[in-house]
Amino acid sequence: xxxTLPEFRVLVEERLAQSIDSLTWLVQEEFDQVxxxxxLAPARLLLNSGKRTRAAFVLAGYQLATxxxxxxxxxxxxxxxxxxxxxxxxxxxxxxxxxxxxNPAAHVAFTNLHTExxxxxxxxxxxxxxxxxxxxxxxxxxxxxxxAAAAMVTPREGTTAFRQFQAMCTEVAFGQYLDIRAEQQxxxxxxxxxxxxxSVLRHKSANYSVQLxxxxxxxxxxxxxxxxxxLRKLGGLLGExxxxxxxxxxxxxxxxxxxxxxxxxxxxxKRTILLALIREKAGARRDWLDSRLGTVxxxxxxxxxxxxxxxxxxxxxxxxxxxxxxxxxxxxxQTLDGNDDGIQTLANLMHELAGRIx
Amino acid sequence: xxxTLPEFRVLVEERLAQSIDSLTWLVQEEFDQVxxxxxLAPARLLLNSGKRTRAAFVLAGYQLATxxxxxxxxxxxxxxxxxxxxxxxxxxxxxxxxxxxxNPAAHVAFTNLHTExxxxxxxxxxxxxxxxxxxxxxxxxxxxxxxAAAAMVTPREGTTAFRQFQAMCTEVAFGQYLDIRAEQQxxxxxxxxxxxxxSVLRHKSANYSVQLxxxxxxxxxxxxxxxxxxLRKLGGLLGExxxxxxxxxxxxxxxxxxxxxxxxxxxxxKRTILLALIREKAGARRDWLDSRLGTVxxxxxxxxxxxxxxxxxxxxxxxxxxxxxxxxxxxxxQTLDGNDDGIQTLANLMHELAGRIx
Numbered sequence: 001x002x003x004t005l006p007e008f009r010v011l012v013e014e015r016l017a018q019s020i021d022s023l024t025w026l027v028q029e030e031f032d033q034v035x036x037x038x039x040l041a042p043a044r045l046l047l048n049s050g051k052r053t054r055a056a057f058v059l060a061g062y063q064l065a066t067x068x069x070x071x072x073x074x075x076x077x078x079x080x081x082x083x084x085x086x087x088x089x090x091x092x093x094x095x096x097x098x099x100x101x102x103n104p105a106a107h108v109a110f111t112n113l114h115t116e117x118x119x120x121x122x123x124x125x126x127x128x129x130x131x132x133x134x135x136x137x138x139x140x141x142x143x144x145x146x147x148a149a150a151a152m153v154t155p156r157e158g159t160t161a162f163r164q165f166q167a168m169c170t171e172v173a174f175g176q177y178l179d180i181r182a183e184q185q186x187x188x189x190x191x192x193x194x195x196x197x198x199s200v201l202r203h204k205s206a207n208y209s210v211q212l213x214x215x216x217x218x219x220x221x222x223x224x225x226x227x228x229x230x231l232r233k234l235g236g237l238l239g240e241x242x243x244x245x246x247x248x249x250x251x252x253x254x255x256x257x258x259x260x261x262x263x264x265x266x267x268x269x270k271r272t273i274l275l276a277l278i279r280e281k282a283g284a285r286r287d288w289l290d291s292r293l294g295t296v297x298x299x300x301x302x303x304x305x306x307x308x309x310x311x312x313x314x315x316x317x318x319x320x321x322x323x324x325x326x327x328x329x330x331x332x333x334q335t336l337d338g339n340d341d342g343i344q345t346l347a348n349l350m351h352e353l354a355g356r357i358x
Numbered sequence: 359x360x361x362t363l364p365e366f367r368v369l370v371e372e373r374l375a376q377s378i379d380s381l382t383w384l385v386q387e388e389f390d391q392v393x394x395x396x397x398l399a400p401a402r403l404l405l406n407s408g409k410r411t412r413a414a415f416v417l418a419g420y421q422l423a424t425x426x427x428x429x430x431x432x433x434x435x436x437x438x439x440x441x442x443x444x445x446x447x448x449x450x451x452x453x454x455x456x457x458x459x460x461n462p463a464a465h466v467a468f469t470n471l472h473t474e475x476x477x478x479x480x481x482x483x484x485x486x487x488x489x490x491x492x493x494x495x496x497x498x499x500x501x502x503x504x505x506a507a508a509a510m511v512t513p514r515e516g517t518t519a520f521r522q523f524q525a526m527c528t529e530v531a532f533g534q535y536l537d538i539r540a541e542q543q544x545x546x547x548x549x550x551x552x553x554x555x556x557s558v559l560r561h562k563s564a565n566y567s568v569q570l571x572x573x574x575x576x577x578x579x580x581x582x583x584x585x586x587x588x589l590r591k592l593g594g595l596l597g598e599x600x601x602x603x604x605x606x607x608x609x610x611x612x613x614x615x616x617x618x619x620x621x622x623x624x625x626x627x628k629r630t631i632l633l634a635l636i637r638e639k640a641g642a643r644r645d646w647l648d649s650r651l652g653t654v655x656x657x658x659x660x661x662x663x664x665x666x667x668x669x670x671x672x673x674x675x676x677x678x679x680x681x682x683x684x685x686x687x688x689x690x691x692q693t694l695d696g697n698d699d700g701i702q703t704l705a706n707l708m709h710e711l712a713g714r715i716x
Contacts, residue, residue, distance in 0.1 A: 023528060039535045090494060094487040119542035121627065121652060126542050129452040132490060133534040136448060139494060140527035143501045147520065155513070162505065169498035170381060176491040177397045184477035184484050269479065294479060 003070055005056055005348055008077075011070075012055045015078035016047050019145055023137075038113065042106035043134055046085050049101040049259075053242075053353070054080045054213045060346040061217025061231060064338030065224075072220045075149035076161065079142050080213055086138035087172060093131045094180065095268045102259035107131035139169075153220050161219040168212045175203030183269040187290055193276035198240070200271065206243045211235030214346075218338075227337050234332040241325040242353055247272040248318060249358070252306060257358040263297035263305060273321070277314035285312075326354055361428055363414055363706055366435075369428075370413040373436035374405050377503055381495075396471065400464035401492055404443050407459040407617075411600075411711070412438045412571045418704040419575025419589060422696025423582075430578045433507035434519065437500050438571055444496035445530060451489045452538065453626045460617035465489035497527075511578050519577040526570045533561030541627040545648055551634035556598070558629065564601045569593030572704075576696075585695050592690040599683040600711055605630040606676060607715070610664060615716040621655035621663060631679070635672035636663075643670075684712055 020043060024036055055077025062073035091097070092105035099105060104112065111127030119126065146165045150158030179200045187193075214235040218227055249258050250265040251274065265272055282289055285308050292301055309315040329350065336343055378401060382394055413435025420431035449455070450463035457463060462470065469485030477484065504523045508516030537558045545551075572593040576585055607616050608623040609632065623630055640647055643666050650659055667673045687708065694701055 035539070036532065039532065086494075090490050094490060114542060120544055121542055126538065129538045130535060132448050132452060132493075133531050133538065135490075136444075136493070136497060136534075137528065137531035139497055140501075140524060140531065143498075144521075144524040144528075147524070151517070159509070163502075166498060166502040166505070170495065170502075173491050173495035173498065174394065174397065176494075177488060180484065180487045180491065181393070184472060184479055186478055 003059075005059070005345060008056065008059050008070065008074065009052045011074040012052050012077045012081065013048075015074055015145070016081060019078060019082065019141060020044055020047065023141065039130070039134065039137075042089070042104075042109040042131070043085060043138060045103050045109070046088065046100065046106065047081065049103070050081065050084075051358075052077065052081060053349070054084060054209060056345070056349055057210055057213035057235070058217035058220075060342055060349060061214040061219075061223070062221040062342070063217075063345050064231070064336065064342030065218040065221030065227060067339055067341070068221065072149050072152040073217055075152060076146060076165075076216060076220055077213075079146035079149055079165065080208075080216070082138050082142035082145055083169065084208075086135045086142060087176075089131050089135035089138065091176075093128050093135070094176075095264075097260070097264060097268075099259060099261065102256075105131075106134055110134075143169075149220065154222070157220055157222045161216050164212065164216050164219055168208050168216070171203055171212075172205075172208050175200060175205070175207075179204045179270070182271045185271075187279070187293070193271065193279065194273055197271050197273040197276050201240060201243050201247075201273065202236075205246075206239030207236070209242050210239035224337065230332065230336055234329050234336070237325040237329045237332070238350065238353070241322045241329070244273060244318060244322045244325075245353070245356065247274045248315070248322070249356075250274075251302075251309060252315070253357065259358070263302045266292055266305065267294065267296050269294040274309070274314065274318045277318055278309050278312060281312035281314050281317075282308060283312070326350070361417075363417070363703060366414065366417050366428065366432065367410045369432040370410050370435045370439060371406075373432055373503070374439060377436060377440065377499060378402055378405065381499065397488070397492065397495075400447070400462075400467040400489070401443060401496060403461050403467070404446065404458065404464065405439065407461070408439065408442075409716075410435070410439060411707075412442060412567060414703070414707050415568055415571035415593070416575035416578075418700055418707060419572040419577075419581070420579040420700070421575075421703050422589070422694065422700030423576040423579030423585060425697055425699070426579065430507050430510040431575055433510060434504060434523075434574060434578055435571075437504035437507055437523065438566075438574070440496050440500035440503055441527065442566075444493045444500060445534075447489050447493035447496060449534075451486050451493070452534075453622075455618070455622060455626075457617060457619065460614075463489075464492055468492075501527075507578065512580070515578055515580045519574050522570065522574050522577055526566050526574070529561055529570075530563075530566050533558060533563070533565075537562045537628070540629045543629075545637070545651070551629065551637065552631055555629050555631045555634050559598060559601050559605075559631065560594070563604075564597030565594070567600050568597035582695065588690065588694055592687050592694070595683040595687045595690070596708065596711070599680045599687070602631060602676060602680045602683075603711070603714065605632045606673070606680070609660075609667060610673070611715065617716070621660045624650055624663065625652065625654050627652040632667070632672065632676045635676055636667050636670060639670035639672050639675075640666060641670070684708070 020040060058077040058080060059070060059073045062070060088100055089106045092100055093107045097105050098108055107127040110130035111123045114123035114126040146162060150162045182196060182200055211232060214231045215228055218231055251263060255262050279286055279289060333346060378398060416435040416438060417428060417431045420428060446458055447464045450458055451465045455463050456466055465485040468488035469481045472481035472484040504520060508520045540554060540558055569590060572589045573586055576589055609621060613620050637644055637647060691704060
């Protein structure tokens with residue numbers, strides 16, 4: 001199988017488009033008077049962008065396990081992208097984030113629709129309500145799409161992978177709660193800030209960004225228990241590195257490339273490992289940092305924050321933690337018990353992620 | 359099979375408890391530091407109450423189609439109850455409803471937790487965020503539970519029923535958007551208020567309250583196309599009657615019995631058929647009614663609203679619409695092509711619903 005990653009991403013995008021189009025058909029047949037394209041527009045916008053990283057990890061896991069045609073991986077990849085879209089839409093409501101992937105967040109798009117249409121009551125309430133329901137739709141759609149992927153392989157493999165997909169949804173919900181709750185805790189009451197940030201990071205995002213897509217792909221391909229267990233370990237490390245780099249980009253990235261405002265994590269009060277490290281090392285500047293948490297940062301604030309993170313040594317310690325994980329994952333890749341195509345795909349992905357700026 | 363409805367409800371409740379407990383076990387094994395019972399508490403409270411109406415309709419459909427043991431129906435019934443709990447949690451966030459089934463709504467419970475714990479930032483924001491994530495968890499859990507039900511029957515029956523379950527989730531999301539959007543429209547721009555209210559009612563609640571549980575139950579039991587088609591018709595009528603009675607109880611019901619505040623639909627600006635009828639017939643009182651829409655009603659307002667609805671004839675016309683649907687459903691029941699147990703269960707349910715006050 002000589003499918004390249006860019007070719008696979010096109011396949012995933014075709015599946016995603018079909019999935020949203022099928023909603024339109026269903027609605028046209030069954031409903032009268034439903035402005036379905038208006039409702040789906042923010043979902044289309046969100047699904048048209050994105051790097052398909054999670055889908056690509058499904059492919060890597062699948063190719064490691066089997067040399068069969070990769071339609072089940074493209075379909076499962078599409079399911080996980082739908083799932084992520086659902087999580088992002090709800091996340092942006094929760095954090096009241098203005099933008100996502102360089103476009104207005106879904107709730108903002110609905111708010112703007114309300115304002116432009118001069119409807120009654122509150123545009124912001126309408127925006128939030130519509131985005132909650134759109135996220136629910138995408139979550140259901142993700143499960144439907146995964147069901148289609150599972151039906152493309154043997155019942156045993158399909159069922160195993162579907163269970164893992166569902167366990168992933170459960171884990172992320174608990175991880176989200178952990179994250180929301182951590183943000184509300186008084187800073188000095190958090191005993192071991194780094195351990196606690198690592199726990200949120202794992203359950204809220206690291207596992208579902210890398211580890212579980214890899215595992216699910218391998219399960220769909222009928223991978224051995226040995227392979228699955230190796231992928232859990234490798235994917236765990238790589239997922240942590242992935243999310244920590246995301247946190248670094250949250251402060252040091254260019255908004256035009258990340259699609260998110262600089263310092264957004266500080267505004268949300270998000271308890272990242274990087275924040276814990278800066279606080280630990282900030283000395284007399286800690287009070288200033290704490291006073292910025294939960295507020296919208298000015299350009300001067302961002303600049304001061306960057307200087308502080310570098311000068312106190314927190315950023316480089318954080319970068320070392322990322323590199324250590326990437327190195328260990330690269331070592332594990334050498335011993336991986338899977339097909340060459342899969343090893344090549346995974347190596348390419350690891351290379352992409354290590355150098356990313358968005 | 360001589361299972362009574364009360365016995366079936368106990369089975370469903372056992373499944374529901376197992377489902378939530380299984381989340382606890384999963385979390386205890388996989389996560390450190392997760393306050394899982396704190397997160398699940400509002401879900402447990404919500405799932406401990408409720409009339410299990412939807413689950414009971416699954417049983418009726420199943421018994422109409424088969425005389426096999428009813429575990430698949432109890433499991434699918436539990437899935438639909440979980441799904442409904444998810445929808446209620448998100449609904450209450452959207453409408454900012456204070457109570458549900460006589461208890462604080464989930465977002466209010468989380469808000470109270472925040473206040474009592476003296477955490478940082480806004481209790482209300484934390485309440486909403488946590489409830490959004492809890493609703494997501496319940497939605498995933500519903501799909502997992504339905505998967506378990508589908509695995510108890512033949513693959514063909516299981517797949518058919520699962521697809522219908524997923525189509526139900528899709529339909530309700532579109533119905534919700536339709537509802538939210540209708541609430542924001544200037545009143546006089548709504549051309550045909552009754553037709554539009556009927557469309558919201560069908561897609562947001564009537565179909566998933568009655569019609570689809572019946573159909574899904576029959577599909578799980580391997581029911582004939584003829585039976586399924588009869589149930590779509592009967593269930594459609596009964597679902598509309600069910601929701602219209604709910605709307606009547608929203609104004610005329612006793613909060614101590616309905617678990618919801620009187621006039622809550624008016625406060626939310628919900629465009630019910632009953633509201634459309636009152637507006638149509640209110641004459642000079644229409645301006646007063648319009649001025650109350652979207653506001654919290656005083657006891658005096660509720661009393662005036664009730665008097666208006668009765669004196670203008672809207673309530674009795676609405677009641678006639680309910681009775682006409684119930685009568686037609688009863689006629690269809692006579693010709694239903696299914697097992698006696700199922701006909702008996704459905705007849706009992708129809709009797710329960712026709713006389714309900716909560």
